[in-house]
Amino acid sequence: MVGGIVKIPVLEVFGPTFQGEGRAIGQKTMFVRTAGCDYRCSWCDSAFTWDGSEKPDMLTADEVIARLDALGMYDYVTISGGNPLLIAAMEDLVVKLKKRGVTLAVETQGSRYQDWLTQIDDVTLSPKPPSSGMKTNWEQLDAIVERLRPEQTTFKVAVFDEADLAYAKEVQQRYSPDVMYLSAGNPEPGADGDITDAQLRRLKQLWEDVARDPSWQSVRVLPQLHTLLYANERGV
């Protein structure tokens, strides 16, 4: 689109709040949530990004930054989706935030690549296990991993059952990350009210399964803290 202004489909800009999972768990951060996904995970906790139920705002990088600035001070921004790697136009936002010294994190299943990904400080590749109903394109994931530096790359797998845990082991064996992150899955993303007890029971079960298995080393097993504190509320 020569001379045109490229726009980013944005569903939510919110914060300051905290990263609830993975390598940067507990990190104070702003979130930018993009619309659109090439996956349809059975337990997706952000199905509104792809099921047509919500219409994104089409924003320039400067407009996204204006929304972030209106929320308060920040030095860390997490770009999530949907799959943000569908969006080539993200590059302008990435470049402008990096110029301001902001640390950037991106979460993606690792099914698509954009050149701006190499400029992200914390790339979480979260390939989807069998319970999602999706099928991993390993060659595509390999190609993305090869373009990233190990120190910017985190592997995280959401685990809902035994087959998912075996899949996570496959990911660990294929890529040998320093640390492999397992996230206790939340199978009730649409549930109302208190889901804390169920979450903690699942985390405890996963801790105990992984503790018992000597083949699991160099691994961190974590909950989704935001669902412990806010259940399935939006914008927190």
Next chain:
Amino acid sequence: MVGGIVKIPVLEVFGPTFQGEGRAIGQKTMFVRTAGCDYRCSWCDSAFTWDGSEKPDMLTADEVIARLDALGMYDYVTISGGNPLLIAAMEDLVVKLKKRGVTLAVETQGSRYQDWLTQIDDVTLSPKPPSSGMKTNWEQLDAIVERLRPEQTTFKVAVFDEADLAYAKEVQQRYSPDVMYLSAGNPEPGADGDITDAQLRRLKQLWEDVARDPSWQSVRVLPQLHTLLYANERGV
């Protein structure tokens, strides 16, 4: 003690389990808990390490390693206390575990130094805030920080109240770590039964206090996961 065998006062060797807090939160690890502390924190969750209620085993490094090996496979060991930095004899254990390729973590308030500390991969300095009743020797902490590499050093403060949060800010401003870790304090280390709700309420309050304050940047706010899952049980 020329020619003598130096021994380590050990209260617990347990695992495999998971690190419940701080930089390595969720990490599968073995724990070695030493006896003895130069502090008497009001809310200490391991007072049995210093109140005379339990007698440590005096073990050589090889004996500690034999106990670890009996528990199963491991590539990560967390040395906790008490204050492990009281124990010069730890050096032999550190050297032997590093030779086996084990990643080592140590937790200490930063009141004492030993030369073996520089060989630890993850040193968590957890200076104690006002609610502990202890007084920080800043010059001593400075001297320890200067001897460590930034990439091996984590700063973590347990926060129980507003004065503690102000103290944590002081630590952040003094040492400017890449990331400052705040841990929602557990004021009921002796309580029986379920303390999950109280823990989560405190974490939520701390998240919201820190989210609201624009002067808090580059910060991670975390719970003690082990108390969410196991309350105040020992050996987990």
